[in-house]
Amino acid sequence: MNTTNEKLIELLKEVIDPELMVNIVDLGLVYGVTINESTHEIDVDLTLTSPGCPMGDMITEDAKQLINANYPTYETEIHLVWDPVWSIEKLTEKGKEELGYF
Amino acid sequence: MNQIASQNAPSPKVVVPHFVFGSLTWLVVSLLILFNPTAFTQHFFNPLLLSITHLLALGWMTMVIFGALYQLIPVIMEVKLYSERFALFSFVLLGFGSVLLAYSFWQFSFHSILFVGATFVVVAVVFFVTNVLITAYSSKKKNIERIFIITASIWLLFTVLAGLTLAINFAFPFMKTSNLELLKLHAHAGIVGWFIQLIIGVSSKLLPMFMVSHNLKTKKLTYAYFLINIGLIFGIISLFIQWKSGVIISVIMVVLGIFSYLSFIFKAYKKRVKKRLDIGMKQSALSFVVLVIPLFLILSLVFNFELINNLTLPLSVAYGSTIFIGFISSLIMGQTYKTLPFIIWLKVYRGRIGKVKLPLPKDLFAEKVAVAQLWLFAIGFLLLLTGISSTTNCLVSTGGTVLFLSVALYNYNVLKIIFHKPKKT
Secondary structure (H helix, E strand, O other), X not given: OOHHHHHHHHHHOOOEEOOOOEEOOOOOOEEEEEEEOOOOEEXXXXXXXXXXXXXXXXXXXXXXXXXXXXXXXXXXXXXXXXXXXXXXXXXXXXXXXXXXXX | OOOOHHHHOOOHHHHHHHHHHHHHHHHHHHHHHHHOHHHHOOOOOOHHHHHHHHHHHHHHHHHHHHHHHHHHHHHXXXXXXXXXXXXXXXXXXXXXXXXXXXXXXXXXXXXXXHHHHHHHHXXXXXXXXXXXXXXXXXXXOOOHHHHHHHHHHHHHHXXXXXXXXXXXXXXXXXXXXXXXXXXXXHHHHHHHHHHHHHHHHHHHHHHHHHHOOOOOOOHHHHHHHHHHHHHHHHHHHHHHHOOHHHHHHHHHHHHHHHHHHHHHHHHHHHOOOOOXXXXXXXXXXXXXXXXXXXXXXXXXXXXXXXHHHHXXXXXXXXXXXXXXXXXXXXXXXXXXXXXXXXXXXXXXHOOOOOOOOOOOHHHHOOHHHHHHHHHHHHHHHHHHHHHHHOOOHHHHHHHHHHHHHHHHHHHXXXXXXXXXXXXXX
16 A cells, blocks of 8 residues: 555544444445545545444545545545445454454 | 435434423323322222323333334335325324323223324324335335334234224223223233334344444344244234133243344344443343343233232233333433434534534433433332332332433433534634
8 A cells, every 4th residue: 555545544544433433444444545646536445334324424424524625636436335244354453442342 | 335324314303303202201201100109009900000101102102212213214224214294293193192191091081082182193103104114115125124113013003903992992892801801902012012023123223233243143033023923913812812821822922032032132242343332222231131020020920820929910010110111211211322312413413524523423412411310210110110019109109209310311311412502613
């Protein structure tokens, strides 16, 4: 992963899942980010812990607005992805710790 | 692609009045318990208890469940609610109907006001059931949770129609079966067919979602569905024809069905990713523990064990109170903290998400108040149950007082959430 992508991932740590109180990166909800420097487009593949998650709207909107605020010259697209389905294995060590998993 | 549930959410104007009416009714009921302990220390077929039970079951529990369902059906079935207008008609009719019914029972008058109230409730339920069925029909999600909700709604319609028939039979007797047996039939269609089955349908989707429990097999829910519904139909027929062995078989089937569901919930709890339970989930957990009490009570009552022969009447009241107050009311109070803040949060902050730093839905209520509410509830309910089982009026009254304090705190938080205003920046 290049440094620009890493910066974006770091930025997305500001988006918190309000039910679980853990950021979406450590929850493993961010499946991928692509920054196209030539077309000035950002694509984020994002999933939710459950397809019916009532907080889904808020999480995707929050992520989009945050990127727009920090990358004002870019066009941002958030893609909701359901394959592969989110599972516990996607949690980072920090995410597990914050959920009291240990 | 799956739709996001909040895109299908109904207007808060439809959902919120149900919570306001329901929580205020619960406050009134707790006052009625406090000042009328004798309702709980005599035969369960008495005007005060009939009045309190109907206010509790319709004005509080069913009212909040209706409101919550309008919000949750889009989550569970991933489709928009068919008609918000139907929901509002249903709200108004159920509100008036439950108050009129409670008043008539209090007066023990089986005349026009009772029939007007009962008709209002029946029409309210017809609007609700039509709304649920049409919404469910348009959903592509054919899961077990949806089947539970549909079946529970049909049982609700059966319950209120049975109630209306019972009221007619009181005024103009036309059935051979005793009113007491018919009352048991009506009550169990409501308790098991409507409340418990609806709770199973909604909670088996929401609780794993709140606890983030994955890879759960729904086979236990399927067992629960068949055991509960076959058992209930069998029980109702047995009560009607007064076949005692049939009643015993039906009770065993329903209890096994509920245990099958409880083992599903326990599995979800064991597999949860979110290890720390928040205050809403703690009160919900308490209600599931309490649910085990009536399951043992009903088995003891139908088998008429020698030891409890003299206690049959108080234990019957204890059985009903444990289900209505210890289980359902407690679960609704807990789950209010999981649903209402989100509904209001979305209403207040939609459109501002990501633009400014926002509070979280859980910041909309006072957590310390919710903790105090939970403790007071546990103590109040324990006192109430002891008072009922030992037919001690002062204990029932003390339990009622502590419960009233708990419900007052609950009301405080409900109103705090509903009237939440964003901080000026």
